[in-house]
Amino acid sequence: MDVQVKQDWMSIRxxxxxxxxxxxxxxxxxxxxxxxxxxxxxTLQEGGVYTEFVSCSYLxxxxxxxxxxxAHRALDxxxxxxxxxxxxxxxxxxxxxxxxxxxxxRGSSVxxxxxxxxxxxxxxxxxxxxxxxxxxxxxxVHWLMDKTAHASMQVLRGILEQFGSVSRVEATDAxxxxxxxxxxxxxxxxxxxxxxxxxxxxxxxxxSELSQQLESAQGxxxxxxxxxxxxxxxxGAGYAFSAVGHSLPTNVILAGSLSKAFGGAGGFVVVSGPQxxxxxxxxxxxxxxxxxxxxxxxxxxxxxxxxxLSEEIDxxxxxxxxxxxxxxxxxxxxxxxxxxxxxxxxxLFETEEAGLQAARALRDQGMLLFPVFYPIIARGKAMLRFxxxxxxxxxxxxxxxxxxxxxxxxxxxxxxxxxxxxV
Numbered sequence: 001m002d003v004q005v006k007q008d009w010m011s012i013r014x015x016x017x018x019x020x021x022x023x024x025x026x027x028x029x030x031x032x033x034x035x036x037x038x039x040x041x042x043t044l045q046e047g048g049v050y051t052e053f054v055s056c057s058y059l060x061x062x063x064x065x066x067x068x069x070x071a072h073r074a075l076d077x078x079x080x081x082x083x084x085x086x087x088x089x090x091x092x093x094x095x096x097x098x099x100x101x102x103x104x105x106r107g108s109s110v111x112x113x114x115x116x117x118x119x120x121x122x123x124x125x126x127x128x129x130x131x132x133x134x135x136x137x138x139x140x141v142h143w144l145m146d147k148t149a150h151a152s153m154q155v156l157r158g159i160l161e162q163f164g165s166v167s168r169v170e171a172t173d174a175x176x177x178x179x180x181x182x183x184x185x186x187x188x189x190x191x192x193x194x195x196x197x198x199x200x201x202x203x204x205x206x207x208s209e210l211s212q213q214l215e216s217a218q219g220x221x222x223x224x225x226x227x228x229x230x231x232x233x234x235x236g237a238g239y240a241f242s243a244v245g246h247s248l249p250t251n252v253i254l255a256g257s258l259s260k261a262f263g264g265a266g267g268f269v270v271v272s273g274p275q276x277x278x279x280x281x282x283x284x285x286x287x288x289x290x291x292x293x294x295x296x297x298x299x300x301x302x303x304x305x306x307x308x309l310s311e312e313i314d315x316x317x318x319x320x321x322x323x324x325x326x327x328x329x330x331x332x333x334x335x336x337x338x339x340x341x342x343x344x345x346x347x348l349f350e351t352e353e354a355g356l357q358a359a360r361a362l363r364d365q366g367m368l369l370f371p372v373f374y375p376i377i378a379r380g381k382a383m384l385r386f387x388x389x390x391x392x393x394x395x396x397x398x399x400x401x402x403x404x405x406x407x408x409x410x411x412x413x414x415x416x417x418x419x420x421x422x423v
Contacts, residue, residue, distance in 0.1 A: 013375050020352035020373040020382065029359040030371055039063070040391050042368070051396050052368045053386040058231050058343040059316040060391035061263025066307060067300040074299035086281070086292045093298040098268075098277075100305040104235045105270045108248045109277040112258075112301075113286055114293055116226045116267035117152040119255040122284030123269050124156060127192065127220065127253065128163030131283060132276045134250065135220055140164045142189040144180050146171040146196070146205075150224050153194050164189065171195050171210060181217040191219030197240040197254075198228040198342050207243035211252050221252045230261035231320060231343055236308040239341070241270070248272055258293075261343075262308075264301035266293045319390035323397055327388055330401025334408075334415030336383070347384045347404060348377075348416055355382020358412050365403050 024030045032054070033045040039060070042052050061067060074093065082091050094112060101110040113119045130137035141164035145154060148171075157166050167183075170176040171193060184191040193214055195205050207223060214221045228239030234246055240254050248254065254270040256262075271277060281287060292298065307313055320343060327345060328338045336346035349355040352373055359371045362384070370385040377383050386400065407413040 016379050017374055018352060018380075020356065021371075023356060024359065024371050024373075027356075027360065029356065029363060032368060037063075040389060040393075040396060050363070050366050050368045051392075051399075053388070053392075053400065054368055054370050055389065056227065056260040056387055057263055057391075058261040058320055058387065058389050059236075059263065059313075060389055061230070061261065061304055061307065061316070063391075064263060064304070064307070066303045067263055070299040070303035071296035074295045078295050080296070081291070081294050083291060085290060086287055090292055091295055091298055093295070093302050094292055097298060097302050097305060100302065100309065101268060101270075104237050104305065104308055105241060105248065105254075106246065108270045108272060109274045111269050111271075111277045111280045111284075111287075112293070113267045113269070113284075114265075114290060115259070116224060116255055116257045118286040118290065119267045119269045120153050120156060120224070121159075122286040123253065123255070123280060124153075124160060124194075124222070125163065125285070126279065126283060127222070128160060132271070132279055134272045134276045135253070137190045138218065139188045139190065141192050142167065142180075142184045142187070144169045144171075144177075144184075144191055144193045146194060148196060149194050150196050150226070153224060164192075169193070171205060177210075177213060181213070181219070184219065185217060191217050192222060193219065194222050195224070196227070197223050197225035197238065197243075198344075204239065204340055204342060207240045207252075208245075211244060211249045215249065215251050219251065221249075222255070223252065224255045226255070226257035226260055226267070227342070227344065229256040229258075230263075230308065230313070231317060232341060236261075236313045236317070258301050258304070262301070263304045265297035266301060316390045320388065323390065323392050323394075324388050326394065326397045327386070327401060330398055331404055332415075335386070335404075336416075343388045345386045345388065347386075347407075347413055349382040349384075349413060352380065352382045354412055355384060358384055358407050361407060361412065362400075362403055365399070367400055367403060 034042045035045045036043045040051050041049055043049050082089055098110050098112050126132050127135055128141045143160045143166040145166055145168050147168050160166050169180045181191055211221050223240045225238045225240040230236040232239050233242035250272050256268050258264045258266040355371055372383050372385055408415055
């Protein structure tokens with residue numbers, strides 16, 4: 001019998017991955033081991049002080065005195081950890097954090113997880129099974145996975161298929177979405193679109209328009225806004241929540257991160273009502289069988305949320321966008337994402353070797369970044385990813401701009417601000 005076995009995604013990735021990332025590790029162009037830091041200046045274990053454009057702490061809150069003091073106090077009062085699932089025992093910081101986040105996402109309810117990936121693992125099966133009272137499923141779900149959705153959602157395909165079919169779509173392509181929604185309608189299925197709000201490498205997604213499109217199809221929009229949290233919106237509620245007017249539509253679920261611009265650690269989900277938070281607390285696998293966030297980080301999360309609910313968050317946001325705007329100016333709007341409200345910028349290279357050569361040149365000038373290759377971007381190409389922070393100085397930004405312009409002049413980098421094609 002001739003049985004054809006479909007090659008799994010990991011094998012496909014392994015076969016198509018080159019030695020570029022290994023080379024970057026060996027040459028000290030990524031995988032940096034940090035011994036100490038002051039602001040955006042880091043000292044590496046092997047020596048040398050560099051300006052980093054790697055950290056996703058876009059507002060600099062990870063070194064804020066209020067967060068550090070809160071972590072120290074938690075250590076003194078409760079130690080490192082309460083080693084228990086939240087259903088058995090939980091620190092006082094956990095309900096306090098969820099209540100405060102409820103004030104940030106006014107009119108909605110919030111449940112906290114140990115990571116954004118754990119949010120996906122806990123919430124999506126509940127959504128797919130029709131277990132969430134506020135998000136009923138009429139027959140069977142049909143998952144519409146945007147081609148640029150984060151890997152932490154894409155890797156769950158095998159789990160998602162237990163609840164319904166999975167199709168890859170281009171959420172920003174009207175024809176792709178119309179065809180997918182029409183198929184769901186013909187089969188009597190409930191469409192659920194899984195997308196990123198702000199991509200970790202590129203782009204913004206039209207949240208409000210997609211929410212309305214899914215509502216017309218009696219479907220749901222699930223947004224991973226990990227990179228959008230804190231950097232925009234009232235109280236730093238993020239890109240996705242601000243895009244819908246700071247009022248969560250009844251067909252939208254938001255997943256967010258406490259580990260990036262928020263400055264702490266963990267993830268959370270925002271749903272339309274408290275009844276679904278109760279279901280999530282009782283039934284989400286990572287909350288039943290996993291532990292809560294380490295105590296010092298929980299306390300730091302509470303301190304960060306208090307900053308978000310103060311005027312200080314507005315000051316930090318303005319500093320961030322001033323730096324982002326400056327980088328666009330000194331690079332003549334030639335970087336990926338130029339001109340859009342994202343703290344991530346990228347320089348694209350037609351070959352992996354050109355990207356490695358550019359990373360070497362920038363390191364030689366005291367600047368560290370994140371070089372990426374397949375499977376993050378198309379096979380054979382490279383991108384240097386720059387994460388801009390409110391903590392960067394004007395000099396940091398102008399030196400980076402001058403270095404990139406020099407790479408353009410010597411032919412190492414041919415600027416383009418075109419979008420990354422989905423892998």
